[in-house]
Amino acid sequence: MTVAVLDAHEVRIGRRQAVDQARALARRSVVGTLRQPQVWLPGLLFPMFIATVNTSTMGKAVHIPGFPPVDSLLDFLLPASITQSVLFGGLTAGSDTALDIQTGFFDRLLASPVSRTSILVGRLAGASVTGALQAVVFMVVYGIFGVRIAAGPAGAVLLIVFAMVLALVIGGFAAMLALRTGSAEAVQNVFPVTFIGLFISSAFFPTELMTGVYRSIARRNPITWMVDGMRHQVIVGLDWSEAATSLAVAAVLAVLAMFGANRALQSRLRRAT
Amino acid sequence: MNVVGGHPIEAEGLVRRFGDLVAVDGVDLVVEEGEIFGFLGPNGAGKSTLVRMLTTLLRPTAGRARVAGYDVVEQAGAVRRSIGVALQDAAIDPLMTGRELLRLQAVLHGIARAEADERGDVLLERVGLRGAADRRVGTYSGGMRRRLDLALSLVHEPTVLFLDEPTTGLDPTSRLALWEEVRRLNDEGTTVFLTTQYLEEADELAGRIAIIDGGKIVREGQPRALKEAVGAHTLVVTVPVAQDGAAADVLLRFGEPRAAKAGSVAIGLAGGPAELSGALRALEDAGITVEHVELDAPSLDDVFAEATGRRLEGAESDEPAVEVSG
Numbered sequence: 001m002t003v004a005v006l007d008a009h010e011v012r013i014g015r016r017q018a019v020d021q022a023r024a025l026a027r028r029s030v031v032g033t034l035r036q037p038q039v040w041l042p043g044l045l046f047p048m049f050i051a052t053v054n055t056s057t058m059g060k061a062v063h064i065p066g067f068p069p070v071d072s073l074l075d076f077l078l079p080a081s082i083t084q085s086v087l088f089g090g091l092t093a094g095s096d097t098a099l100d101i102q103t104g105f106f107d108r109l110l111a112s113p114v115s116r117t118s119i120l121v122g123r124l125a126g127a128s129v130t131g132a133l134q135a136v137v138f139m140v141v142y143g144i145f146g147v148r149i150a151a152g153p154a155g156a157v158l159l160i161v162f163a164m165v166l167a168l169v170i171g172g173f174a175a176m177l178a179l180r181t182g183s184a185e186a187v188q189n190v191f192p193v194t195f196i197g198l199f200i201s202s203a204f205f206p207t208e209l210m211t212g213v214y215r216s217i218a219r220r221n222p223i224t225w226m227v228d229g230m231r232h233q234v235i236v237g238l239d240w241s242e243a244a245t246s247l248a249v250a251a252v253l254a255v256l257a258m259f260g261a262n263r264a265l266q267s268r269l270r271r272a273t
Numbered sequence: 274m275n276v277v278g279g280h281p282i283e284a285e286g287l288v289r290r291f292g293d294l295v296a297v298d299g300v301d302l303v304v305e306e307g308e309i310f311g312f313l314g315p316n317g318a319g320k321s322t323l324v325r326m327l328t329t330l331l332r333p334t335a336g337r338a339r340v341a342g343y344d345v346v347e348q349a350g351a352v353r354r355s356i357g358v359a360l361q362d363a364a365i366d367p368l369m370t371g372r373e374l375l376r377l378q379a380v381l382h383g384i385a386r387a388e389a390d391e392r393g394d395v396l397l398e399r400v401g402l403r404g405a406a407d408r409r410v411g412t413y414s415g416g417m418r419r420r421l422d423l424a425l426s427l428v429h430e431p432t433v434l435f436l437d438e439p440t441t442g443l444d445p446t447s448r449l450a451l452w453e454e455v456r457r458l459n460d461e462g463t464t465v466f467l468t469t470q471y472l473e474e475a476d477e478l479a480g481r482i483a484i485i486d487g488g489k490i491v492r493e494g495q496p497r498a499l500k501e502a503v504g505a506h507t508l509v510v511t512v513p514v515a516q517d518g519a520a521a522d523v524l525l526r527f528g529e530p531r532a533a534k535a536g537s538v539a540i541g542l543a544g545g546p547a548e549l550s551g552a553l554r555a556l557e558d559a560g561i562t563v564e565h566v567e568l569d570a571p572s573l574d575d576v577f578a579e580a581t582g583r584r585l586e587g588a589e590s591d592e593p594a595v596e597v598s599g
Binding site: 020032036 | 328329330350353354356358360361362364365366368369373376377378380381382383409425
């Protein structure tokens with residue numbers, strides 16, 4: 001009986017320590033990202049640049065029949081910019097993991113009694129927090145230029161939650177690749193693929209106005225399902241059904257990505273040991 | 274020091290293969306409590322592979338090892354809680370400050386924040402980094418990184434400390450400072466397992482050493498005993514080239530010939546330093562002009578050469594160990 005009680009106590013301590021370890025590693029991840037403006041600044045400026053160019057050159061597209069009802073193209077692009085920025089930033093979670101492997105910091109972690117899962121959870125939690133910060137920056141900056149979220153504060157919170165889950169998706173897939181290859185370059189090479197995925201979706205243009213194969217692909221693209229649900233909160237108003245669809249798609253992808261990343265971690269640990 | 278039964282480090286028939294390559298080939302090892310054990314060998318000899326197995330980073334292909342009383346495979350978690358590890362190349366996150374990394378390391382070992390901060394301050398003071406504690410590690414010199422690496426490995430007050438080539442690439446001053454710290458730690462009772470490719474480092478620090486070559490331990494013992502076992506001091510006499518044959522004839526009366534550069538004659542001085550004056554007098558009596566004299570005590574390089582037929586000295590880069598000439 002005593003042994004059982006001690007075991008349970010030890011398990012509780014182990015769990016608490018694993019949470020503390022994951023939190024400390026998440027903090028390292030966020031601090032490390034924030035201390036590298038060269039890493040996060042392009043992820044903010046590039047989507048803003050694209051939104052600026054699109055708004056200037058295609059601003060009148062909002063008057064095309066069938067275009068969702070918006071005051072300005074910038075309203076339409078807010079969820080796209082957040083998605084683009086988070087896709088870019090989420091890859092950092094993978095490339096930083098690969099760098100830890102390349103520099104030997106990963107070995108330092110493994111030589112300590114850290115929970116192996118905490119290494120991964122910490123990294124992805126850090127990416128998720130960074131995603132939330134990115135969403136806030138876009139809402140503030142676009143807000144200065146007149147974008148109002150129709151769903152109000154609840155819509156803003158939904159956009160932040162969406163950004164956090166999306167960061168888990170891309171961060172998880174990037175971490176999986178990093179753990180499989182141990183190469184930061186391999187992770188960075190995924191960037192163009194995510195970009196193609198973003199452009200063949202409703203992120204920058206409504207699928208209703210697309211034609212042919214492009215439209216067919218875009219309608220099946222999970223990015224479309226995620227972005228449309230969030231866009232609804234920005235340009236129409238609070239709609240839990242739309243939000244749930246968007247977040248559910250992101251959540252399923254996040255679970256798949258984290259499962260894959262965990263498999264890759266276990267595989268790396270087996271290879272190493 | 275609280276090792277759970279037995280010795281701080283014990284290995285029995287430890288083997289690690291990578292495909293066809295046998296990196297560590299049946300290593301038996303016992304490290305006594307409270308000693309600095311030097312593990313010496315050229316690059317690629319198997320030093321780091323052995324350390325990675327002992328620190329649970331690599332599973333042995335065969336054999337078994339216990340560290341701090343725990344099996345490195347079956348009780349890897351307990352081993353990790355008991356050891357401090359400073360691996361080769363001081364892998365430290367350059368974006369974090371020294372203090373932040375010490376806090377992180379403390380959390381990884383389950384140390385509470387207040388205690389972690391207190392220990393961190395003590396360790397920063399100890400390794401002379403208090404003034405740089407809040408600077409990012411990326412601004413540290415190589416010596417500062419190594420010292421921080423050492424502090425990180427001590428956060429949880431380990432019973433056994435693994436230092437994998439801790440001074441590689443350091444300038445002489447930083448190297449001496451690190452040696453001093455390792456000695457101090459050992460004086461306080463920490464068992465230190467030190468791998469190095471620097472003979473002088475092993476000689477200075479280690480109470481016992483093992484020499485590994487081709488994955489096998491080829492010599493093990495106290496440095497002094499190993500050097501004495503190699504044999505006599507080496508007498509090297511430089512003479513005019515025309516007289517080196519005659520000089521060799523004279524000196525062979527005092528000991529066995531040894532490899533030497535052209536223009537020099539070297540012998541193992543069988544009677545030790547006491548026979549030096551006699552040998553020089555004999556050269557003078559034979560009318561040989563002595564230009565330079567050296568009397569070298571046996572070194573660990575001689576031990577290595579005697580064991581492997583190659584020299585370690587001068588083979589500190591990635592080049593293969595130097596063949597003994599002559």
